[in-house]
Amino acid sequence: MENKYMNIPKEKFSFVQRGDKMHDEKFKTKSRGYFADAFLRFKKNKSSVVAACIIGFLVLFSIVSPIISPYTIKDKDKMYVNYAPYTEGFSDLGIGILDGGVIYQSYSENQLKYLEGIAQETGRDPLIKILDTFEEQEMKRGQIVTKTYHKIRVNKYFEKGIMYMVFSEAEYDDIIRFEQETGIRVIYPYVAPENLAADNLSKDKKDTLTRFYKDNLNPNLWYKVTDDKGTPALDADGNFIHAYHLNPKSTTIPGKEYTGIRVEGDDGTFIYSAQKGSALQCRIDYYSYYQYKNGHAPQYIFGTNNMGQDIFCAIGIGARFSLIFAICVSAINLTIGAIYGAIQGFYGGYVDLTMDRISDILSGVPSMITVSLFQLHLAQKVGVIPSFLFAFVLTGWIGMAALTRKQFYRFKSQEYIMAAKTLGASDWRLMFKHIFPNSLGTIVTSCVLVIPGVISSETTLTYLGIVNLQSFAGTSIGVLMSQGQTSMTTSPHAMFFPAMFVSLLLISFNLFGNGLRDAFNPSTRGVDD
């Protein structure tokens, strides 16, 4: 075996490569840069990708929602205050969402009749569903009376029903024109307090009732009632008896002639307006009036807050500010921190020590105090936003500077820096051309992680009312939440939607930032493969 190769004749040998060139084999794969590599690793982290998508969606929402909302932030409807989410199409589907529904815990039979009255007159039934019926026993004049109560879900927009409103004659004519064009009835027959008392009551009682209803005008009563609780007087079939003001009797309240749509059963004797000085008072259906005024039915996808603003639009406006502000803060912090940290890390020694002391002292100031001091101080001179921004920047850059400093210490003693220095590169060039790009990944990542922090504290500060941004930005998520807080029990939606938005935003920003950090941090390379 071994001998076989011992005596190979010389001529059997030949050169392998004399004449041709030796090359390394060319890579058949595509080369991949640092960022491409990081992106690839980022894509593997599913939760971060989802978070990035959610952030994209929320950003899109904040851009689009004020545009597609029929309202602006300045629209404040005094009538629809703290109303639940409602749109016209969805409420008809009866699936329990977007129907303006609120739950009333105990409603008596009498109050149900009242809702029925609204339904009959306006043709929109406020009662969505009776959830529960229970009986309660009460002592009344020494007797035990059993009363039935209902837990019901009511459409607040429909429950608003009829209102008294005063118009000029021009407006009145305009409304009538609207009625004739669209076929939507806005003005309803006039009811005066003296019409309400049922016919079979004694004169004394009638007078008392008239006086009572003059003081407690309830525009939704259009039927004869028997007492001051609004108990309807029913006819033989159990129907309401209307209490509309009739023309022949009218000597006291001459209104203007009405040419709009008349209610059923009107033989031309109902009057539709009453003269009040030079203006006309009418009973109008607020929902239809809203359509007349705005050209569309009320559409509050997220409901309204206690200022009567559309929350859908307001969240968008608030989020726009939060995001832009956070990005600005983070960019400024990055710039200052990078330069400061670069000088610290590059020169080291006493420069480093002195600068470190300064940042130490600054970092000892609690951020809450900085913000409030600047608010007290600068807000009047340079405006709320610059002083707010300044307060965030004052201590915000310290973290970034420490990070950059660490990276600089890591890289500055490496050979390639020495080589560059030997070739005569200036300090500035060494810092920002040779060292800084190495730490870019880490710094950008922490920049992303700064954003949720800024949004969170901005929200907190506006929530507490320490900073007032309303004049500049219109509103902010924190303001929306503190407005929602005041009426939390009756209209939780006003708190819920802003809270959900900001929570979702912060969670996804943190997830996204963590994903980025893992992707950019080479020490985790290969761990998951």
Added chain:
Amino acid sequence: MKYMFKYATQRILLMLMTLLIISFMCFVLIRMLPPAPLEPGDPHTAVIEARRAAMGYNKPYLVQFGIFLRNIFTKWDWGISDKMYFGREVAAVFAEKLPASMIVNVYSIVLSIPIGIALGIWAALKKNTMTDHLISTLTMVVISVPSFVYAFLIQYFLSHKLGWFPFLMKGGTDFFTWEMFVSMLPPVMALSFGVIAGFTRGTRAELTEVLTSEFMLLARTKGLTKAQATIRHALKNCMVIIIPSIFGEFIGILSGSLIIEKIFGVPGVGSLYITSINGPDYPMFMMLTVFYTAIGLLSGIVVDISYGFIDPRIRMGSRK
């Protein structure tokens, strides 16, 4: 120990210096503001003017600061409230508000630290299982969401829907009655979420690192069971990181949370701070500024120094 002592002294002196500088900066900024305007015809005008003159309102800021410091060191006089608690000593008002903040915070820490550490240990032991993922994700979510969202959820569901707790904390100073305890639970819970999540995350991160280290393998090869090795070796090592942060947390109990105290009506330091800004009541604000700064600096020092006491291997200040 000698190094420790030297290091501690150094740190404390440095902290006092920092505190002095920050206080001076804030002091000047506050004094630069025009003093709270007096209503014309206010019967106290003469008294207030005299008091302001005594505080050195017309003198240079450095002199004013000197007077401020002298009053504190000689008479513990932090000034007199000129708006909200008119005519009362700021320090006295502050001392009145401190207990409520402290008690709420103590309850919250006592409740949340054991839960947080236990969850962290559980997650670390079950690393990369469903349990771990669930706990880690929840922790992540809880840390991201701002605390007033929990406050809202607690108030809406527990106080409004279920009616278990009152909406606001009970007034008065009977801090150890049952009724008071129940009314304190909502703010305690709202504060606890964040602390629990923080400790869970910290413990989990630390323990997973320790569990994969080589001395654990050695302990197992010596014949210890997994439980023994974990309790005797891993937990001990991981506590080196955890315990200092507990100390830091305990310093923080003094400060109270602005937002939680406002929402739940806790009559504590946090709500005092908010009212002092909205007042504005400058002497009160100045005292609270110094207080918050001191708390922040102190907790940093306590954390750093306690490392040295807990783990003798960590020698700080012994570079030379």
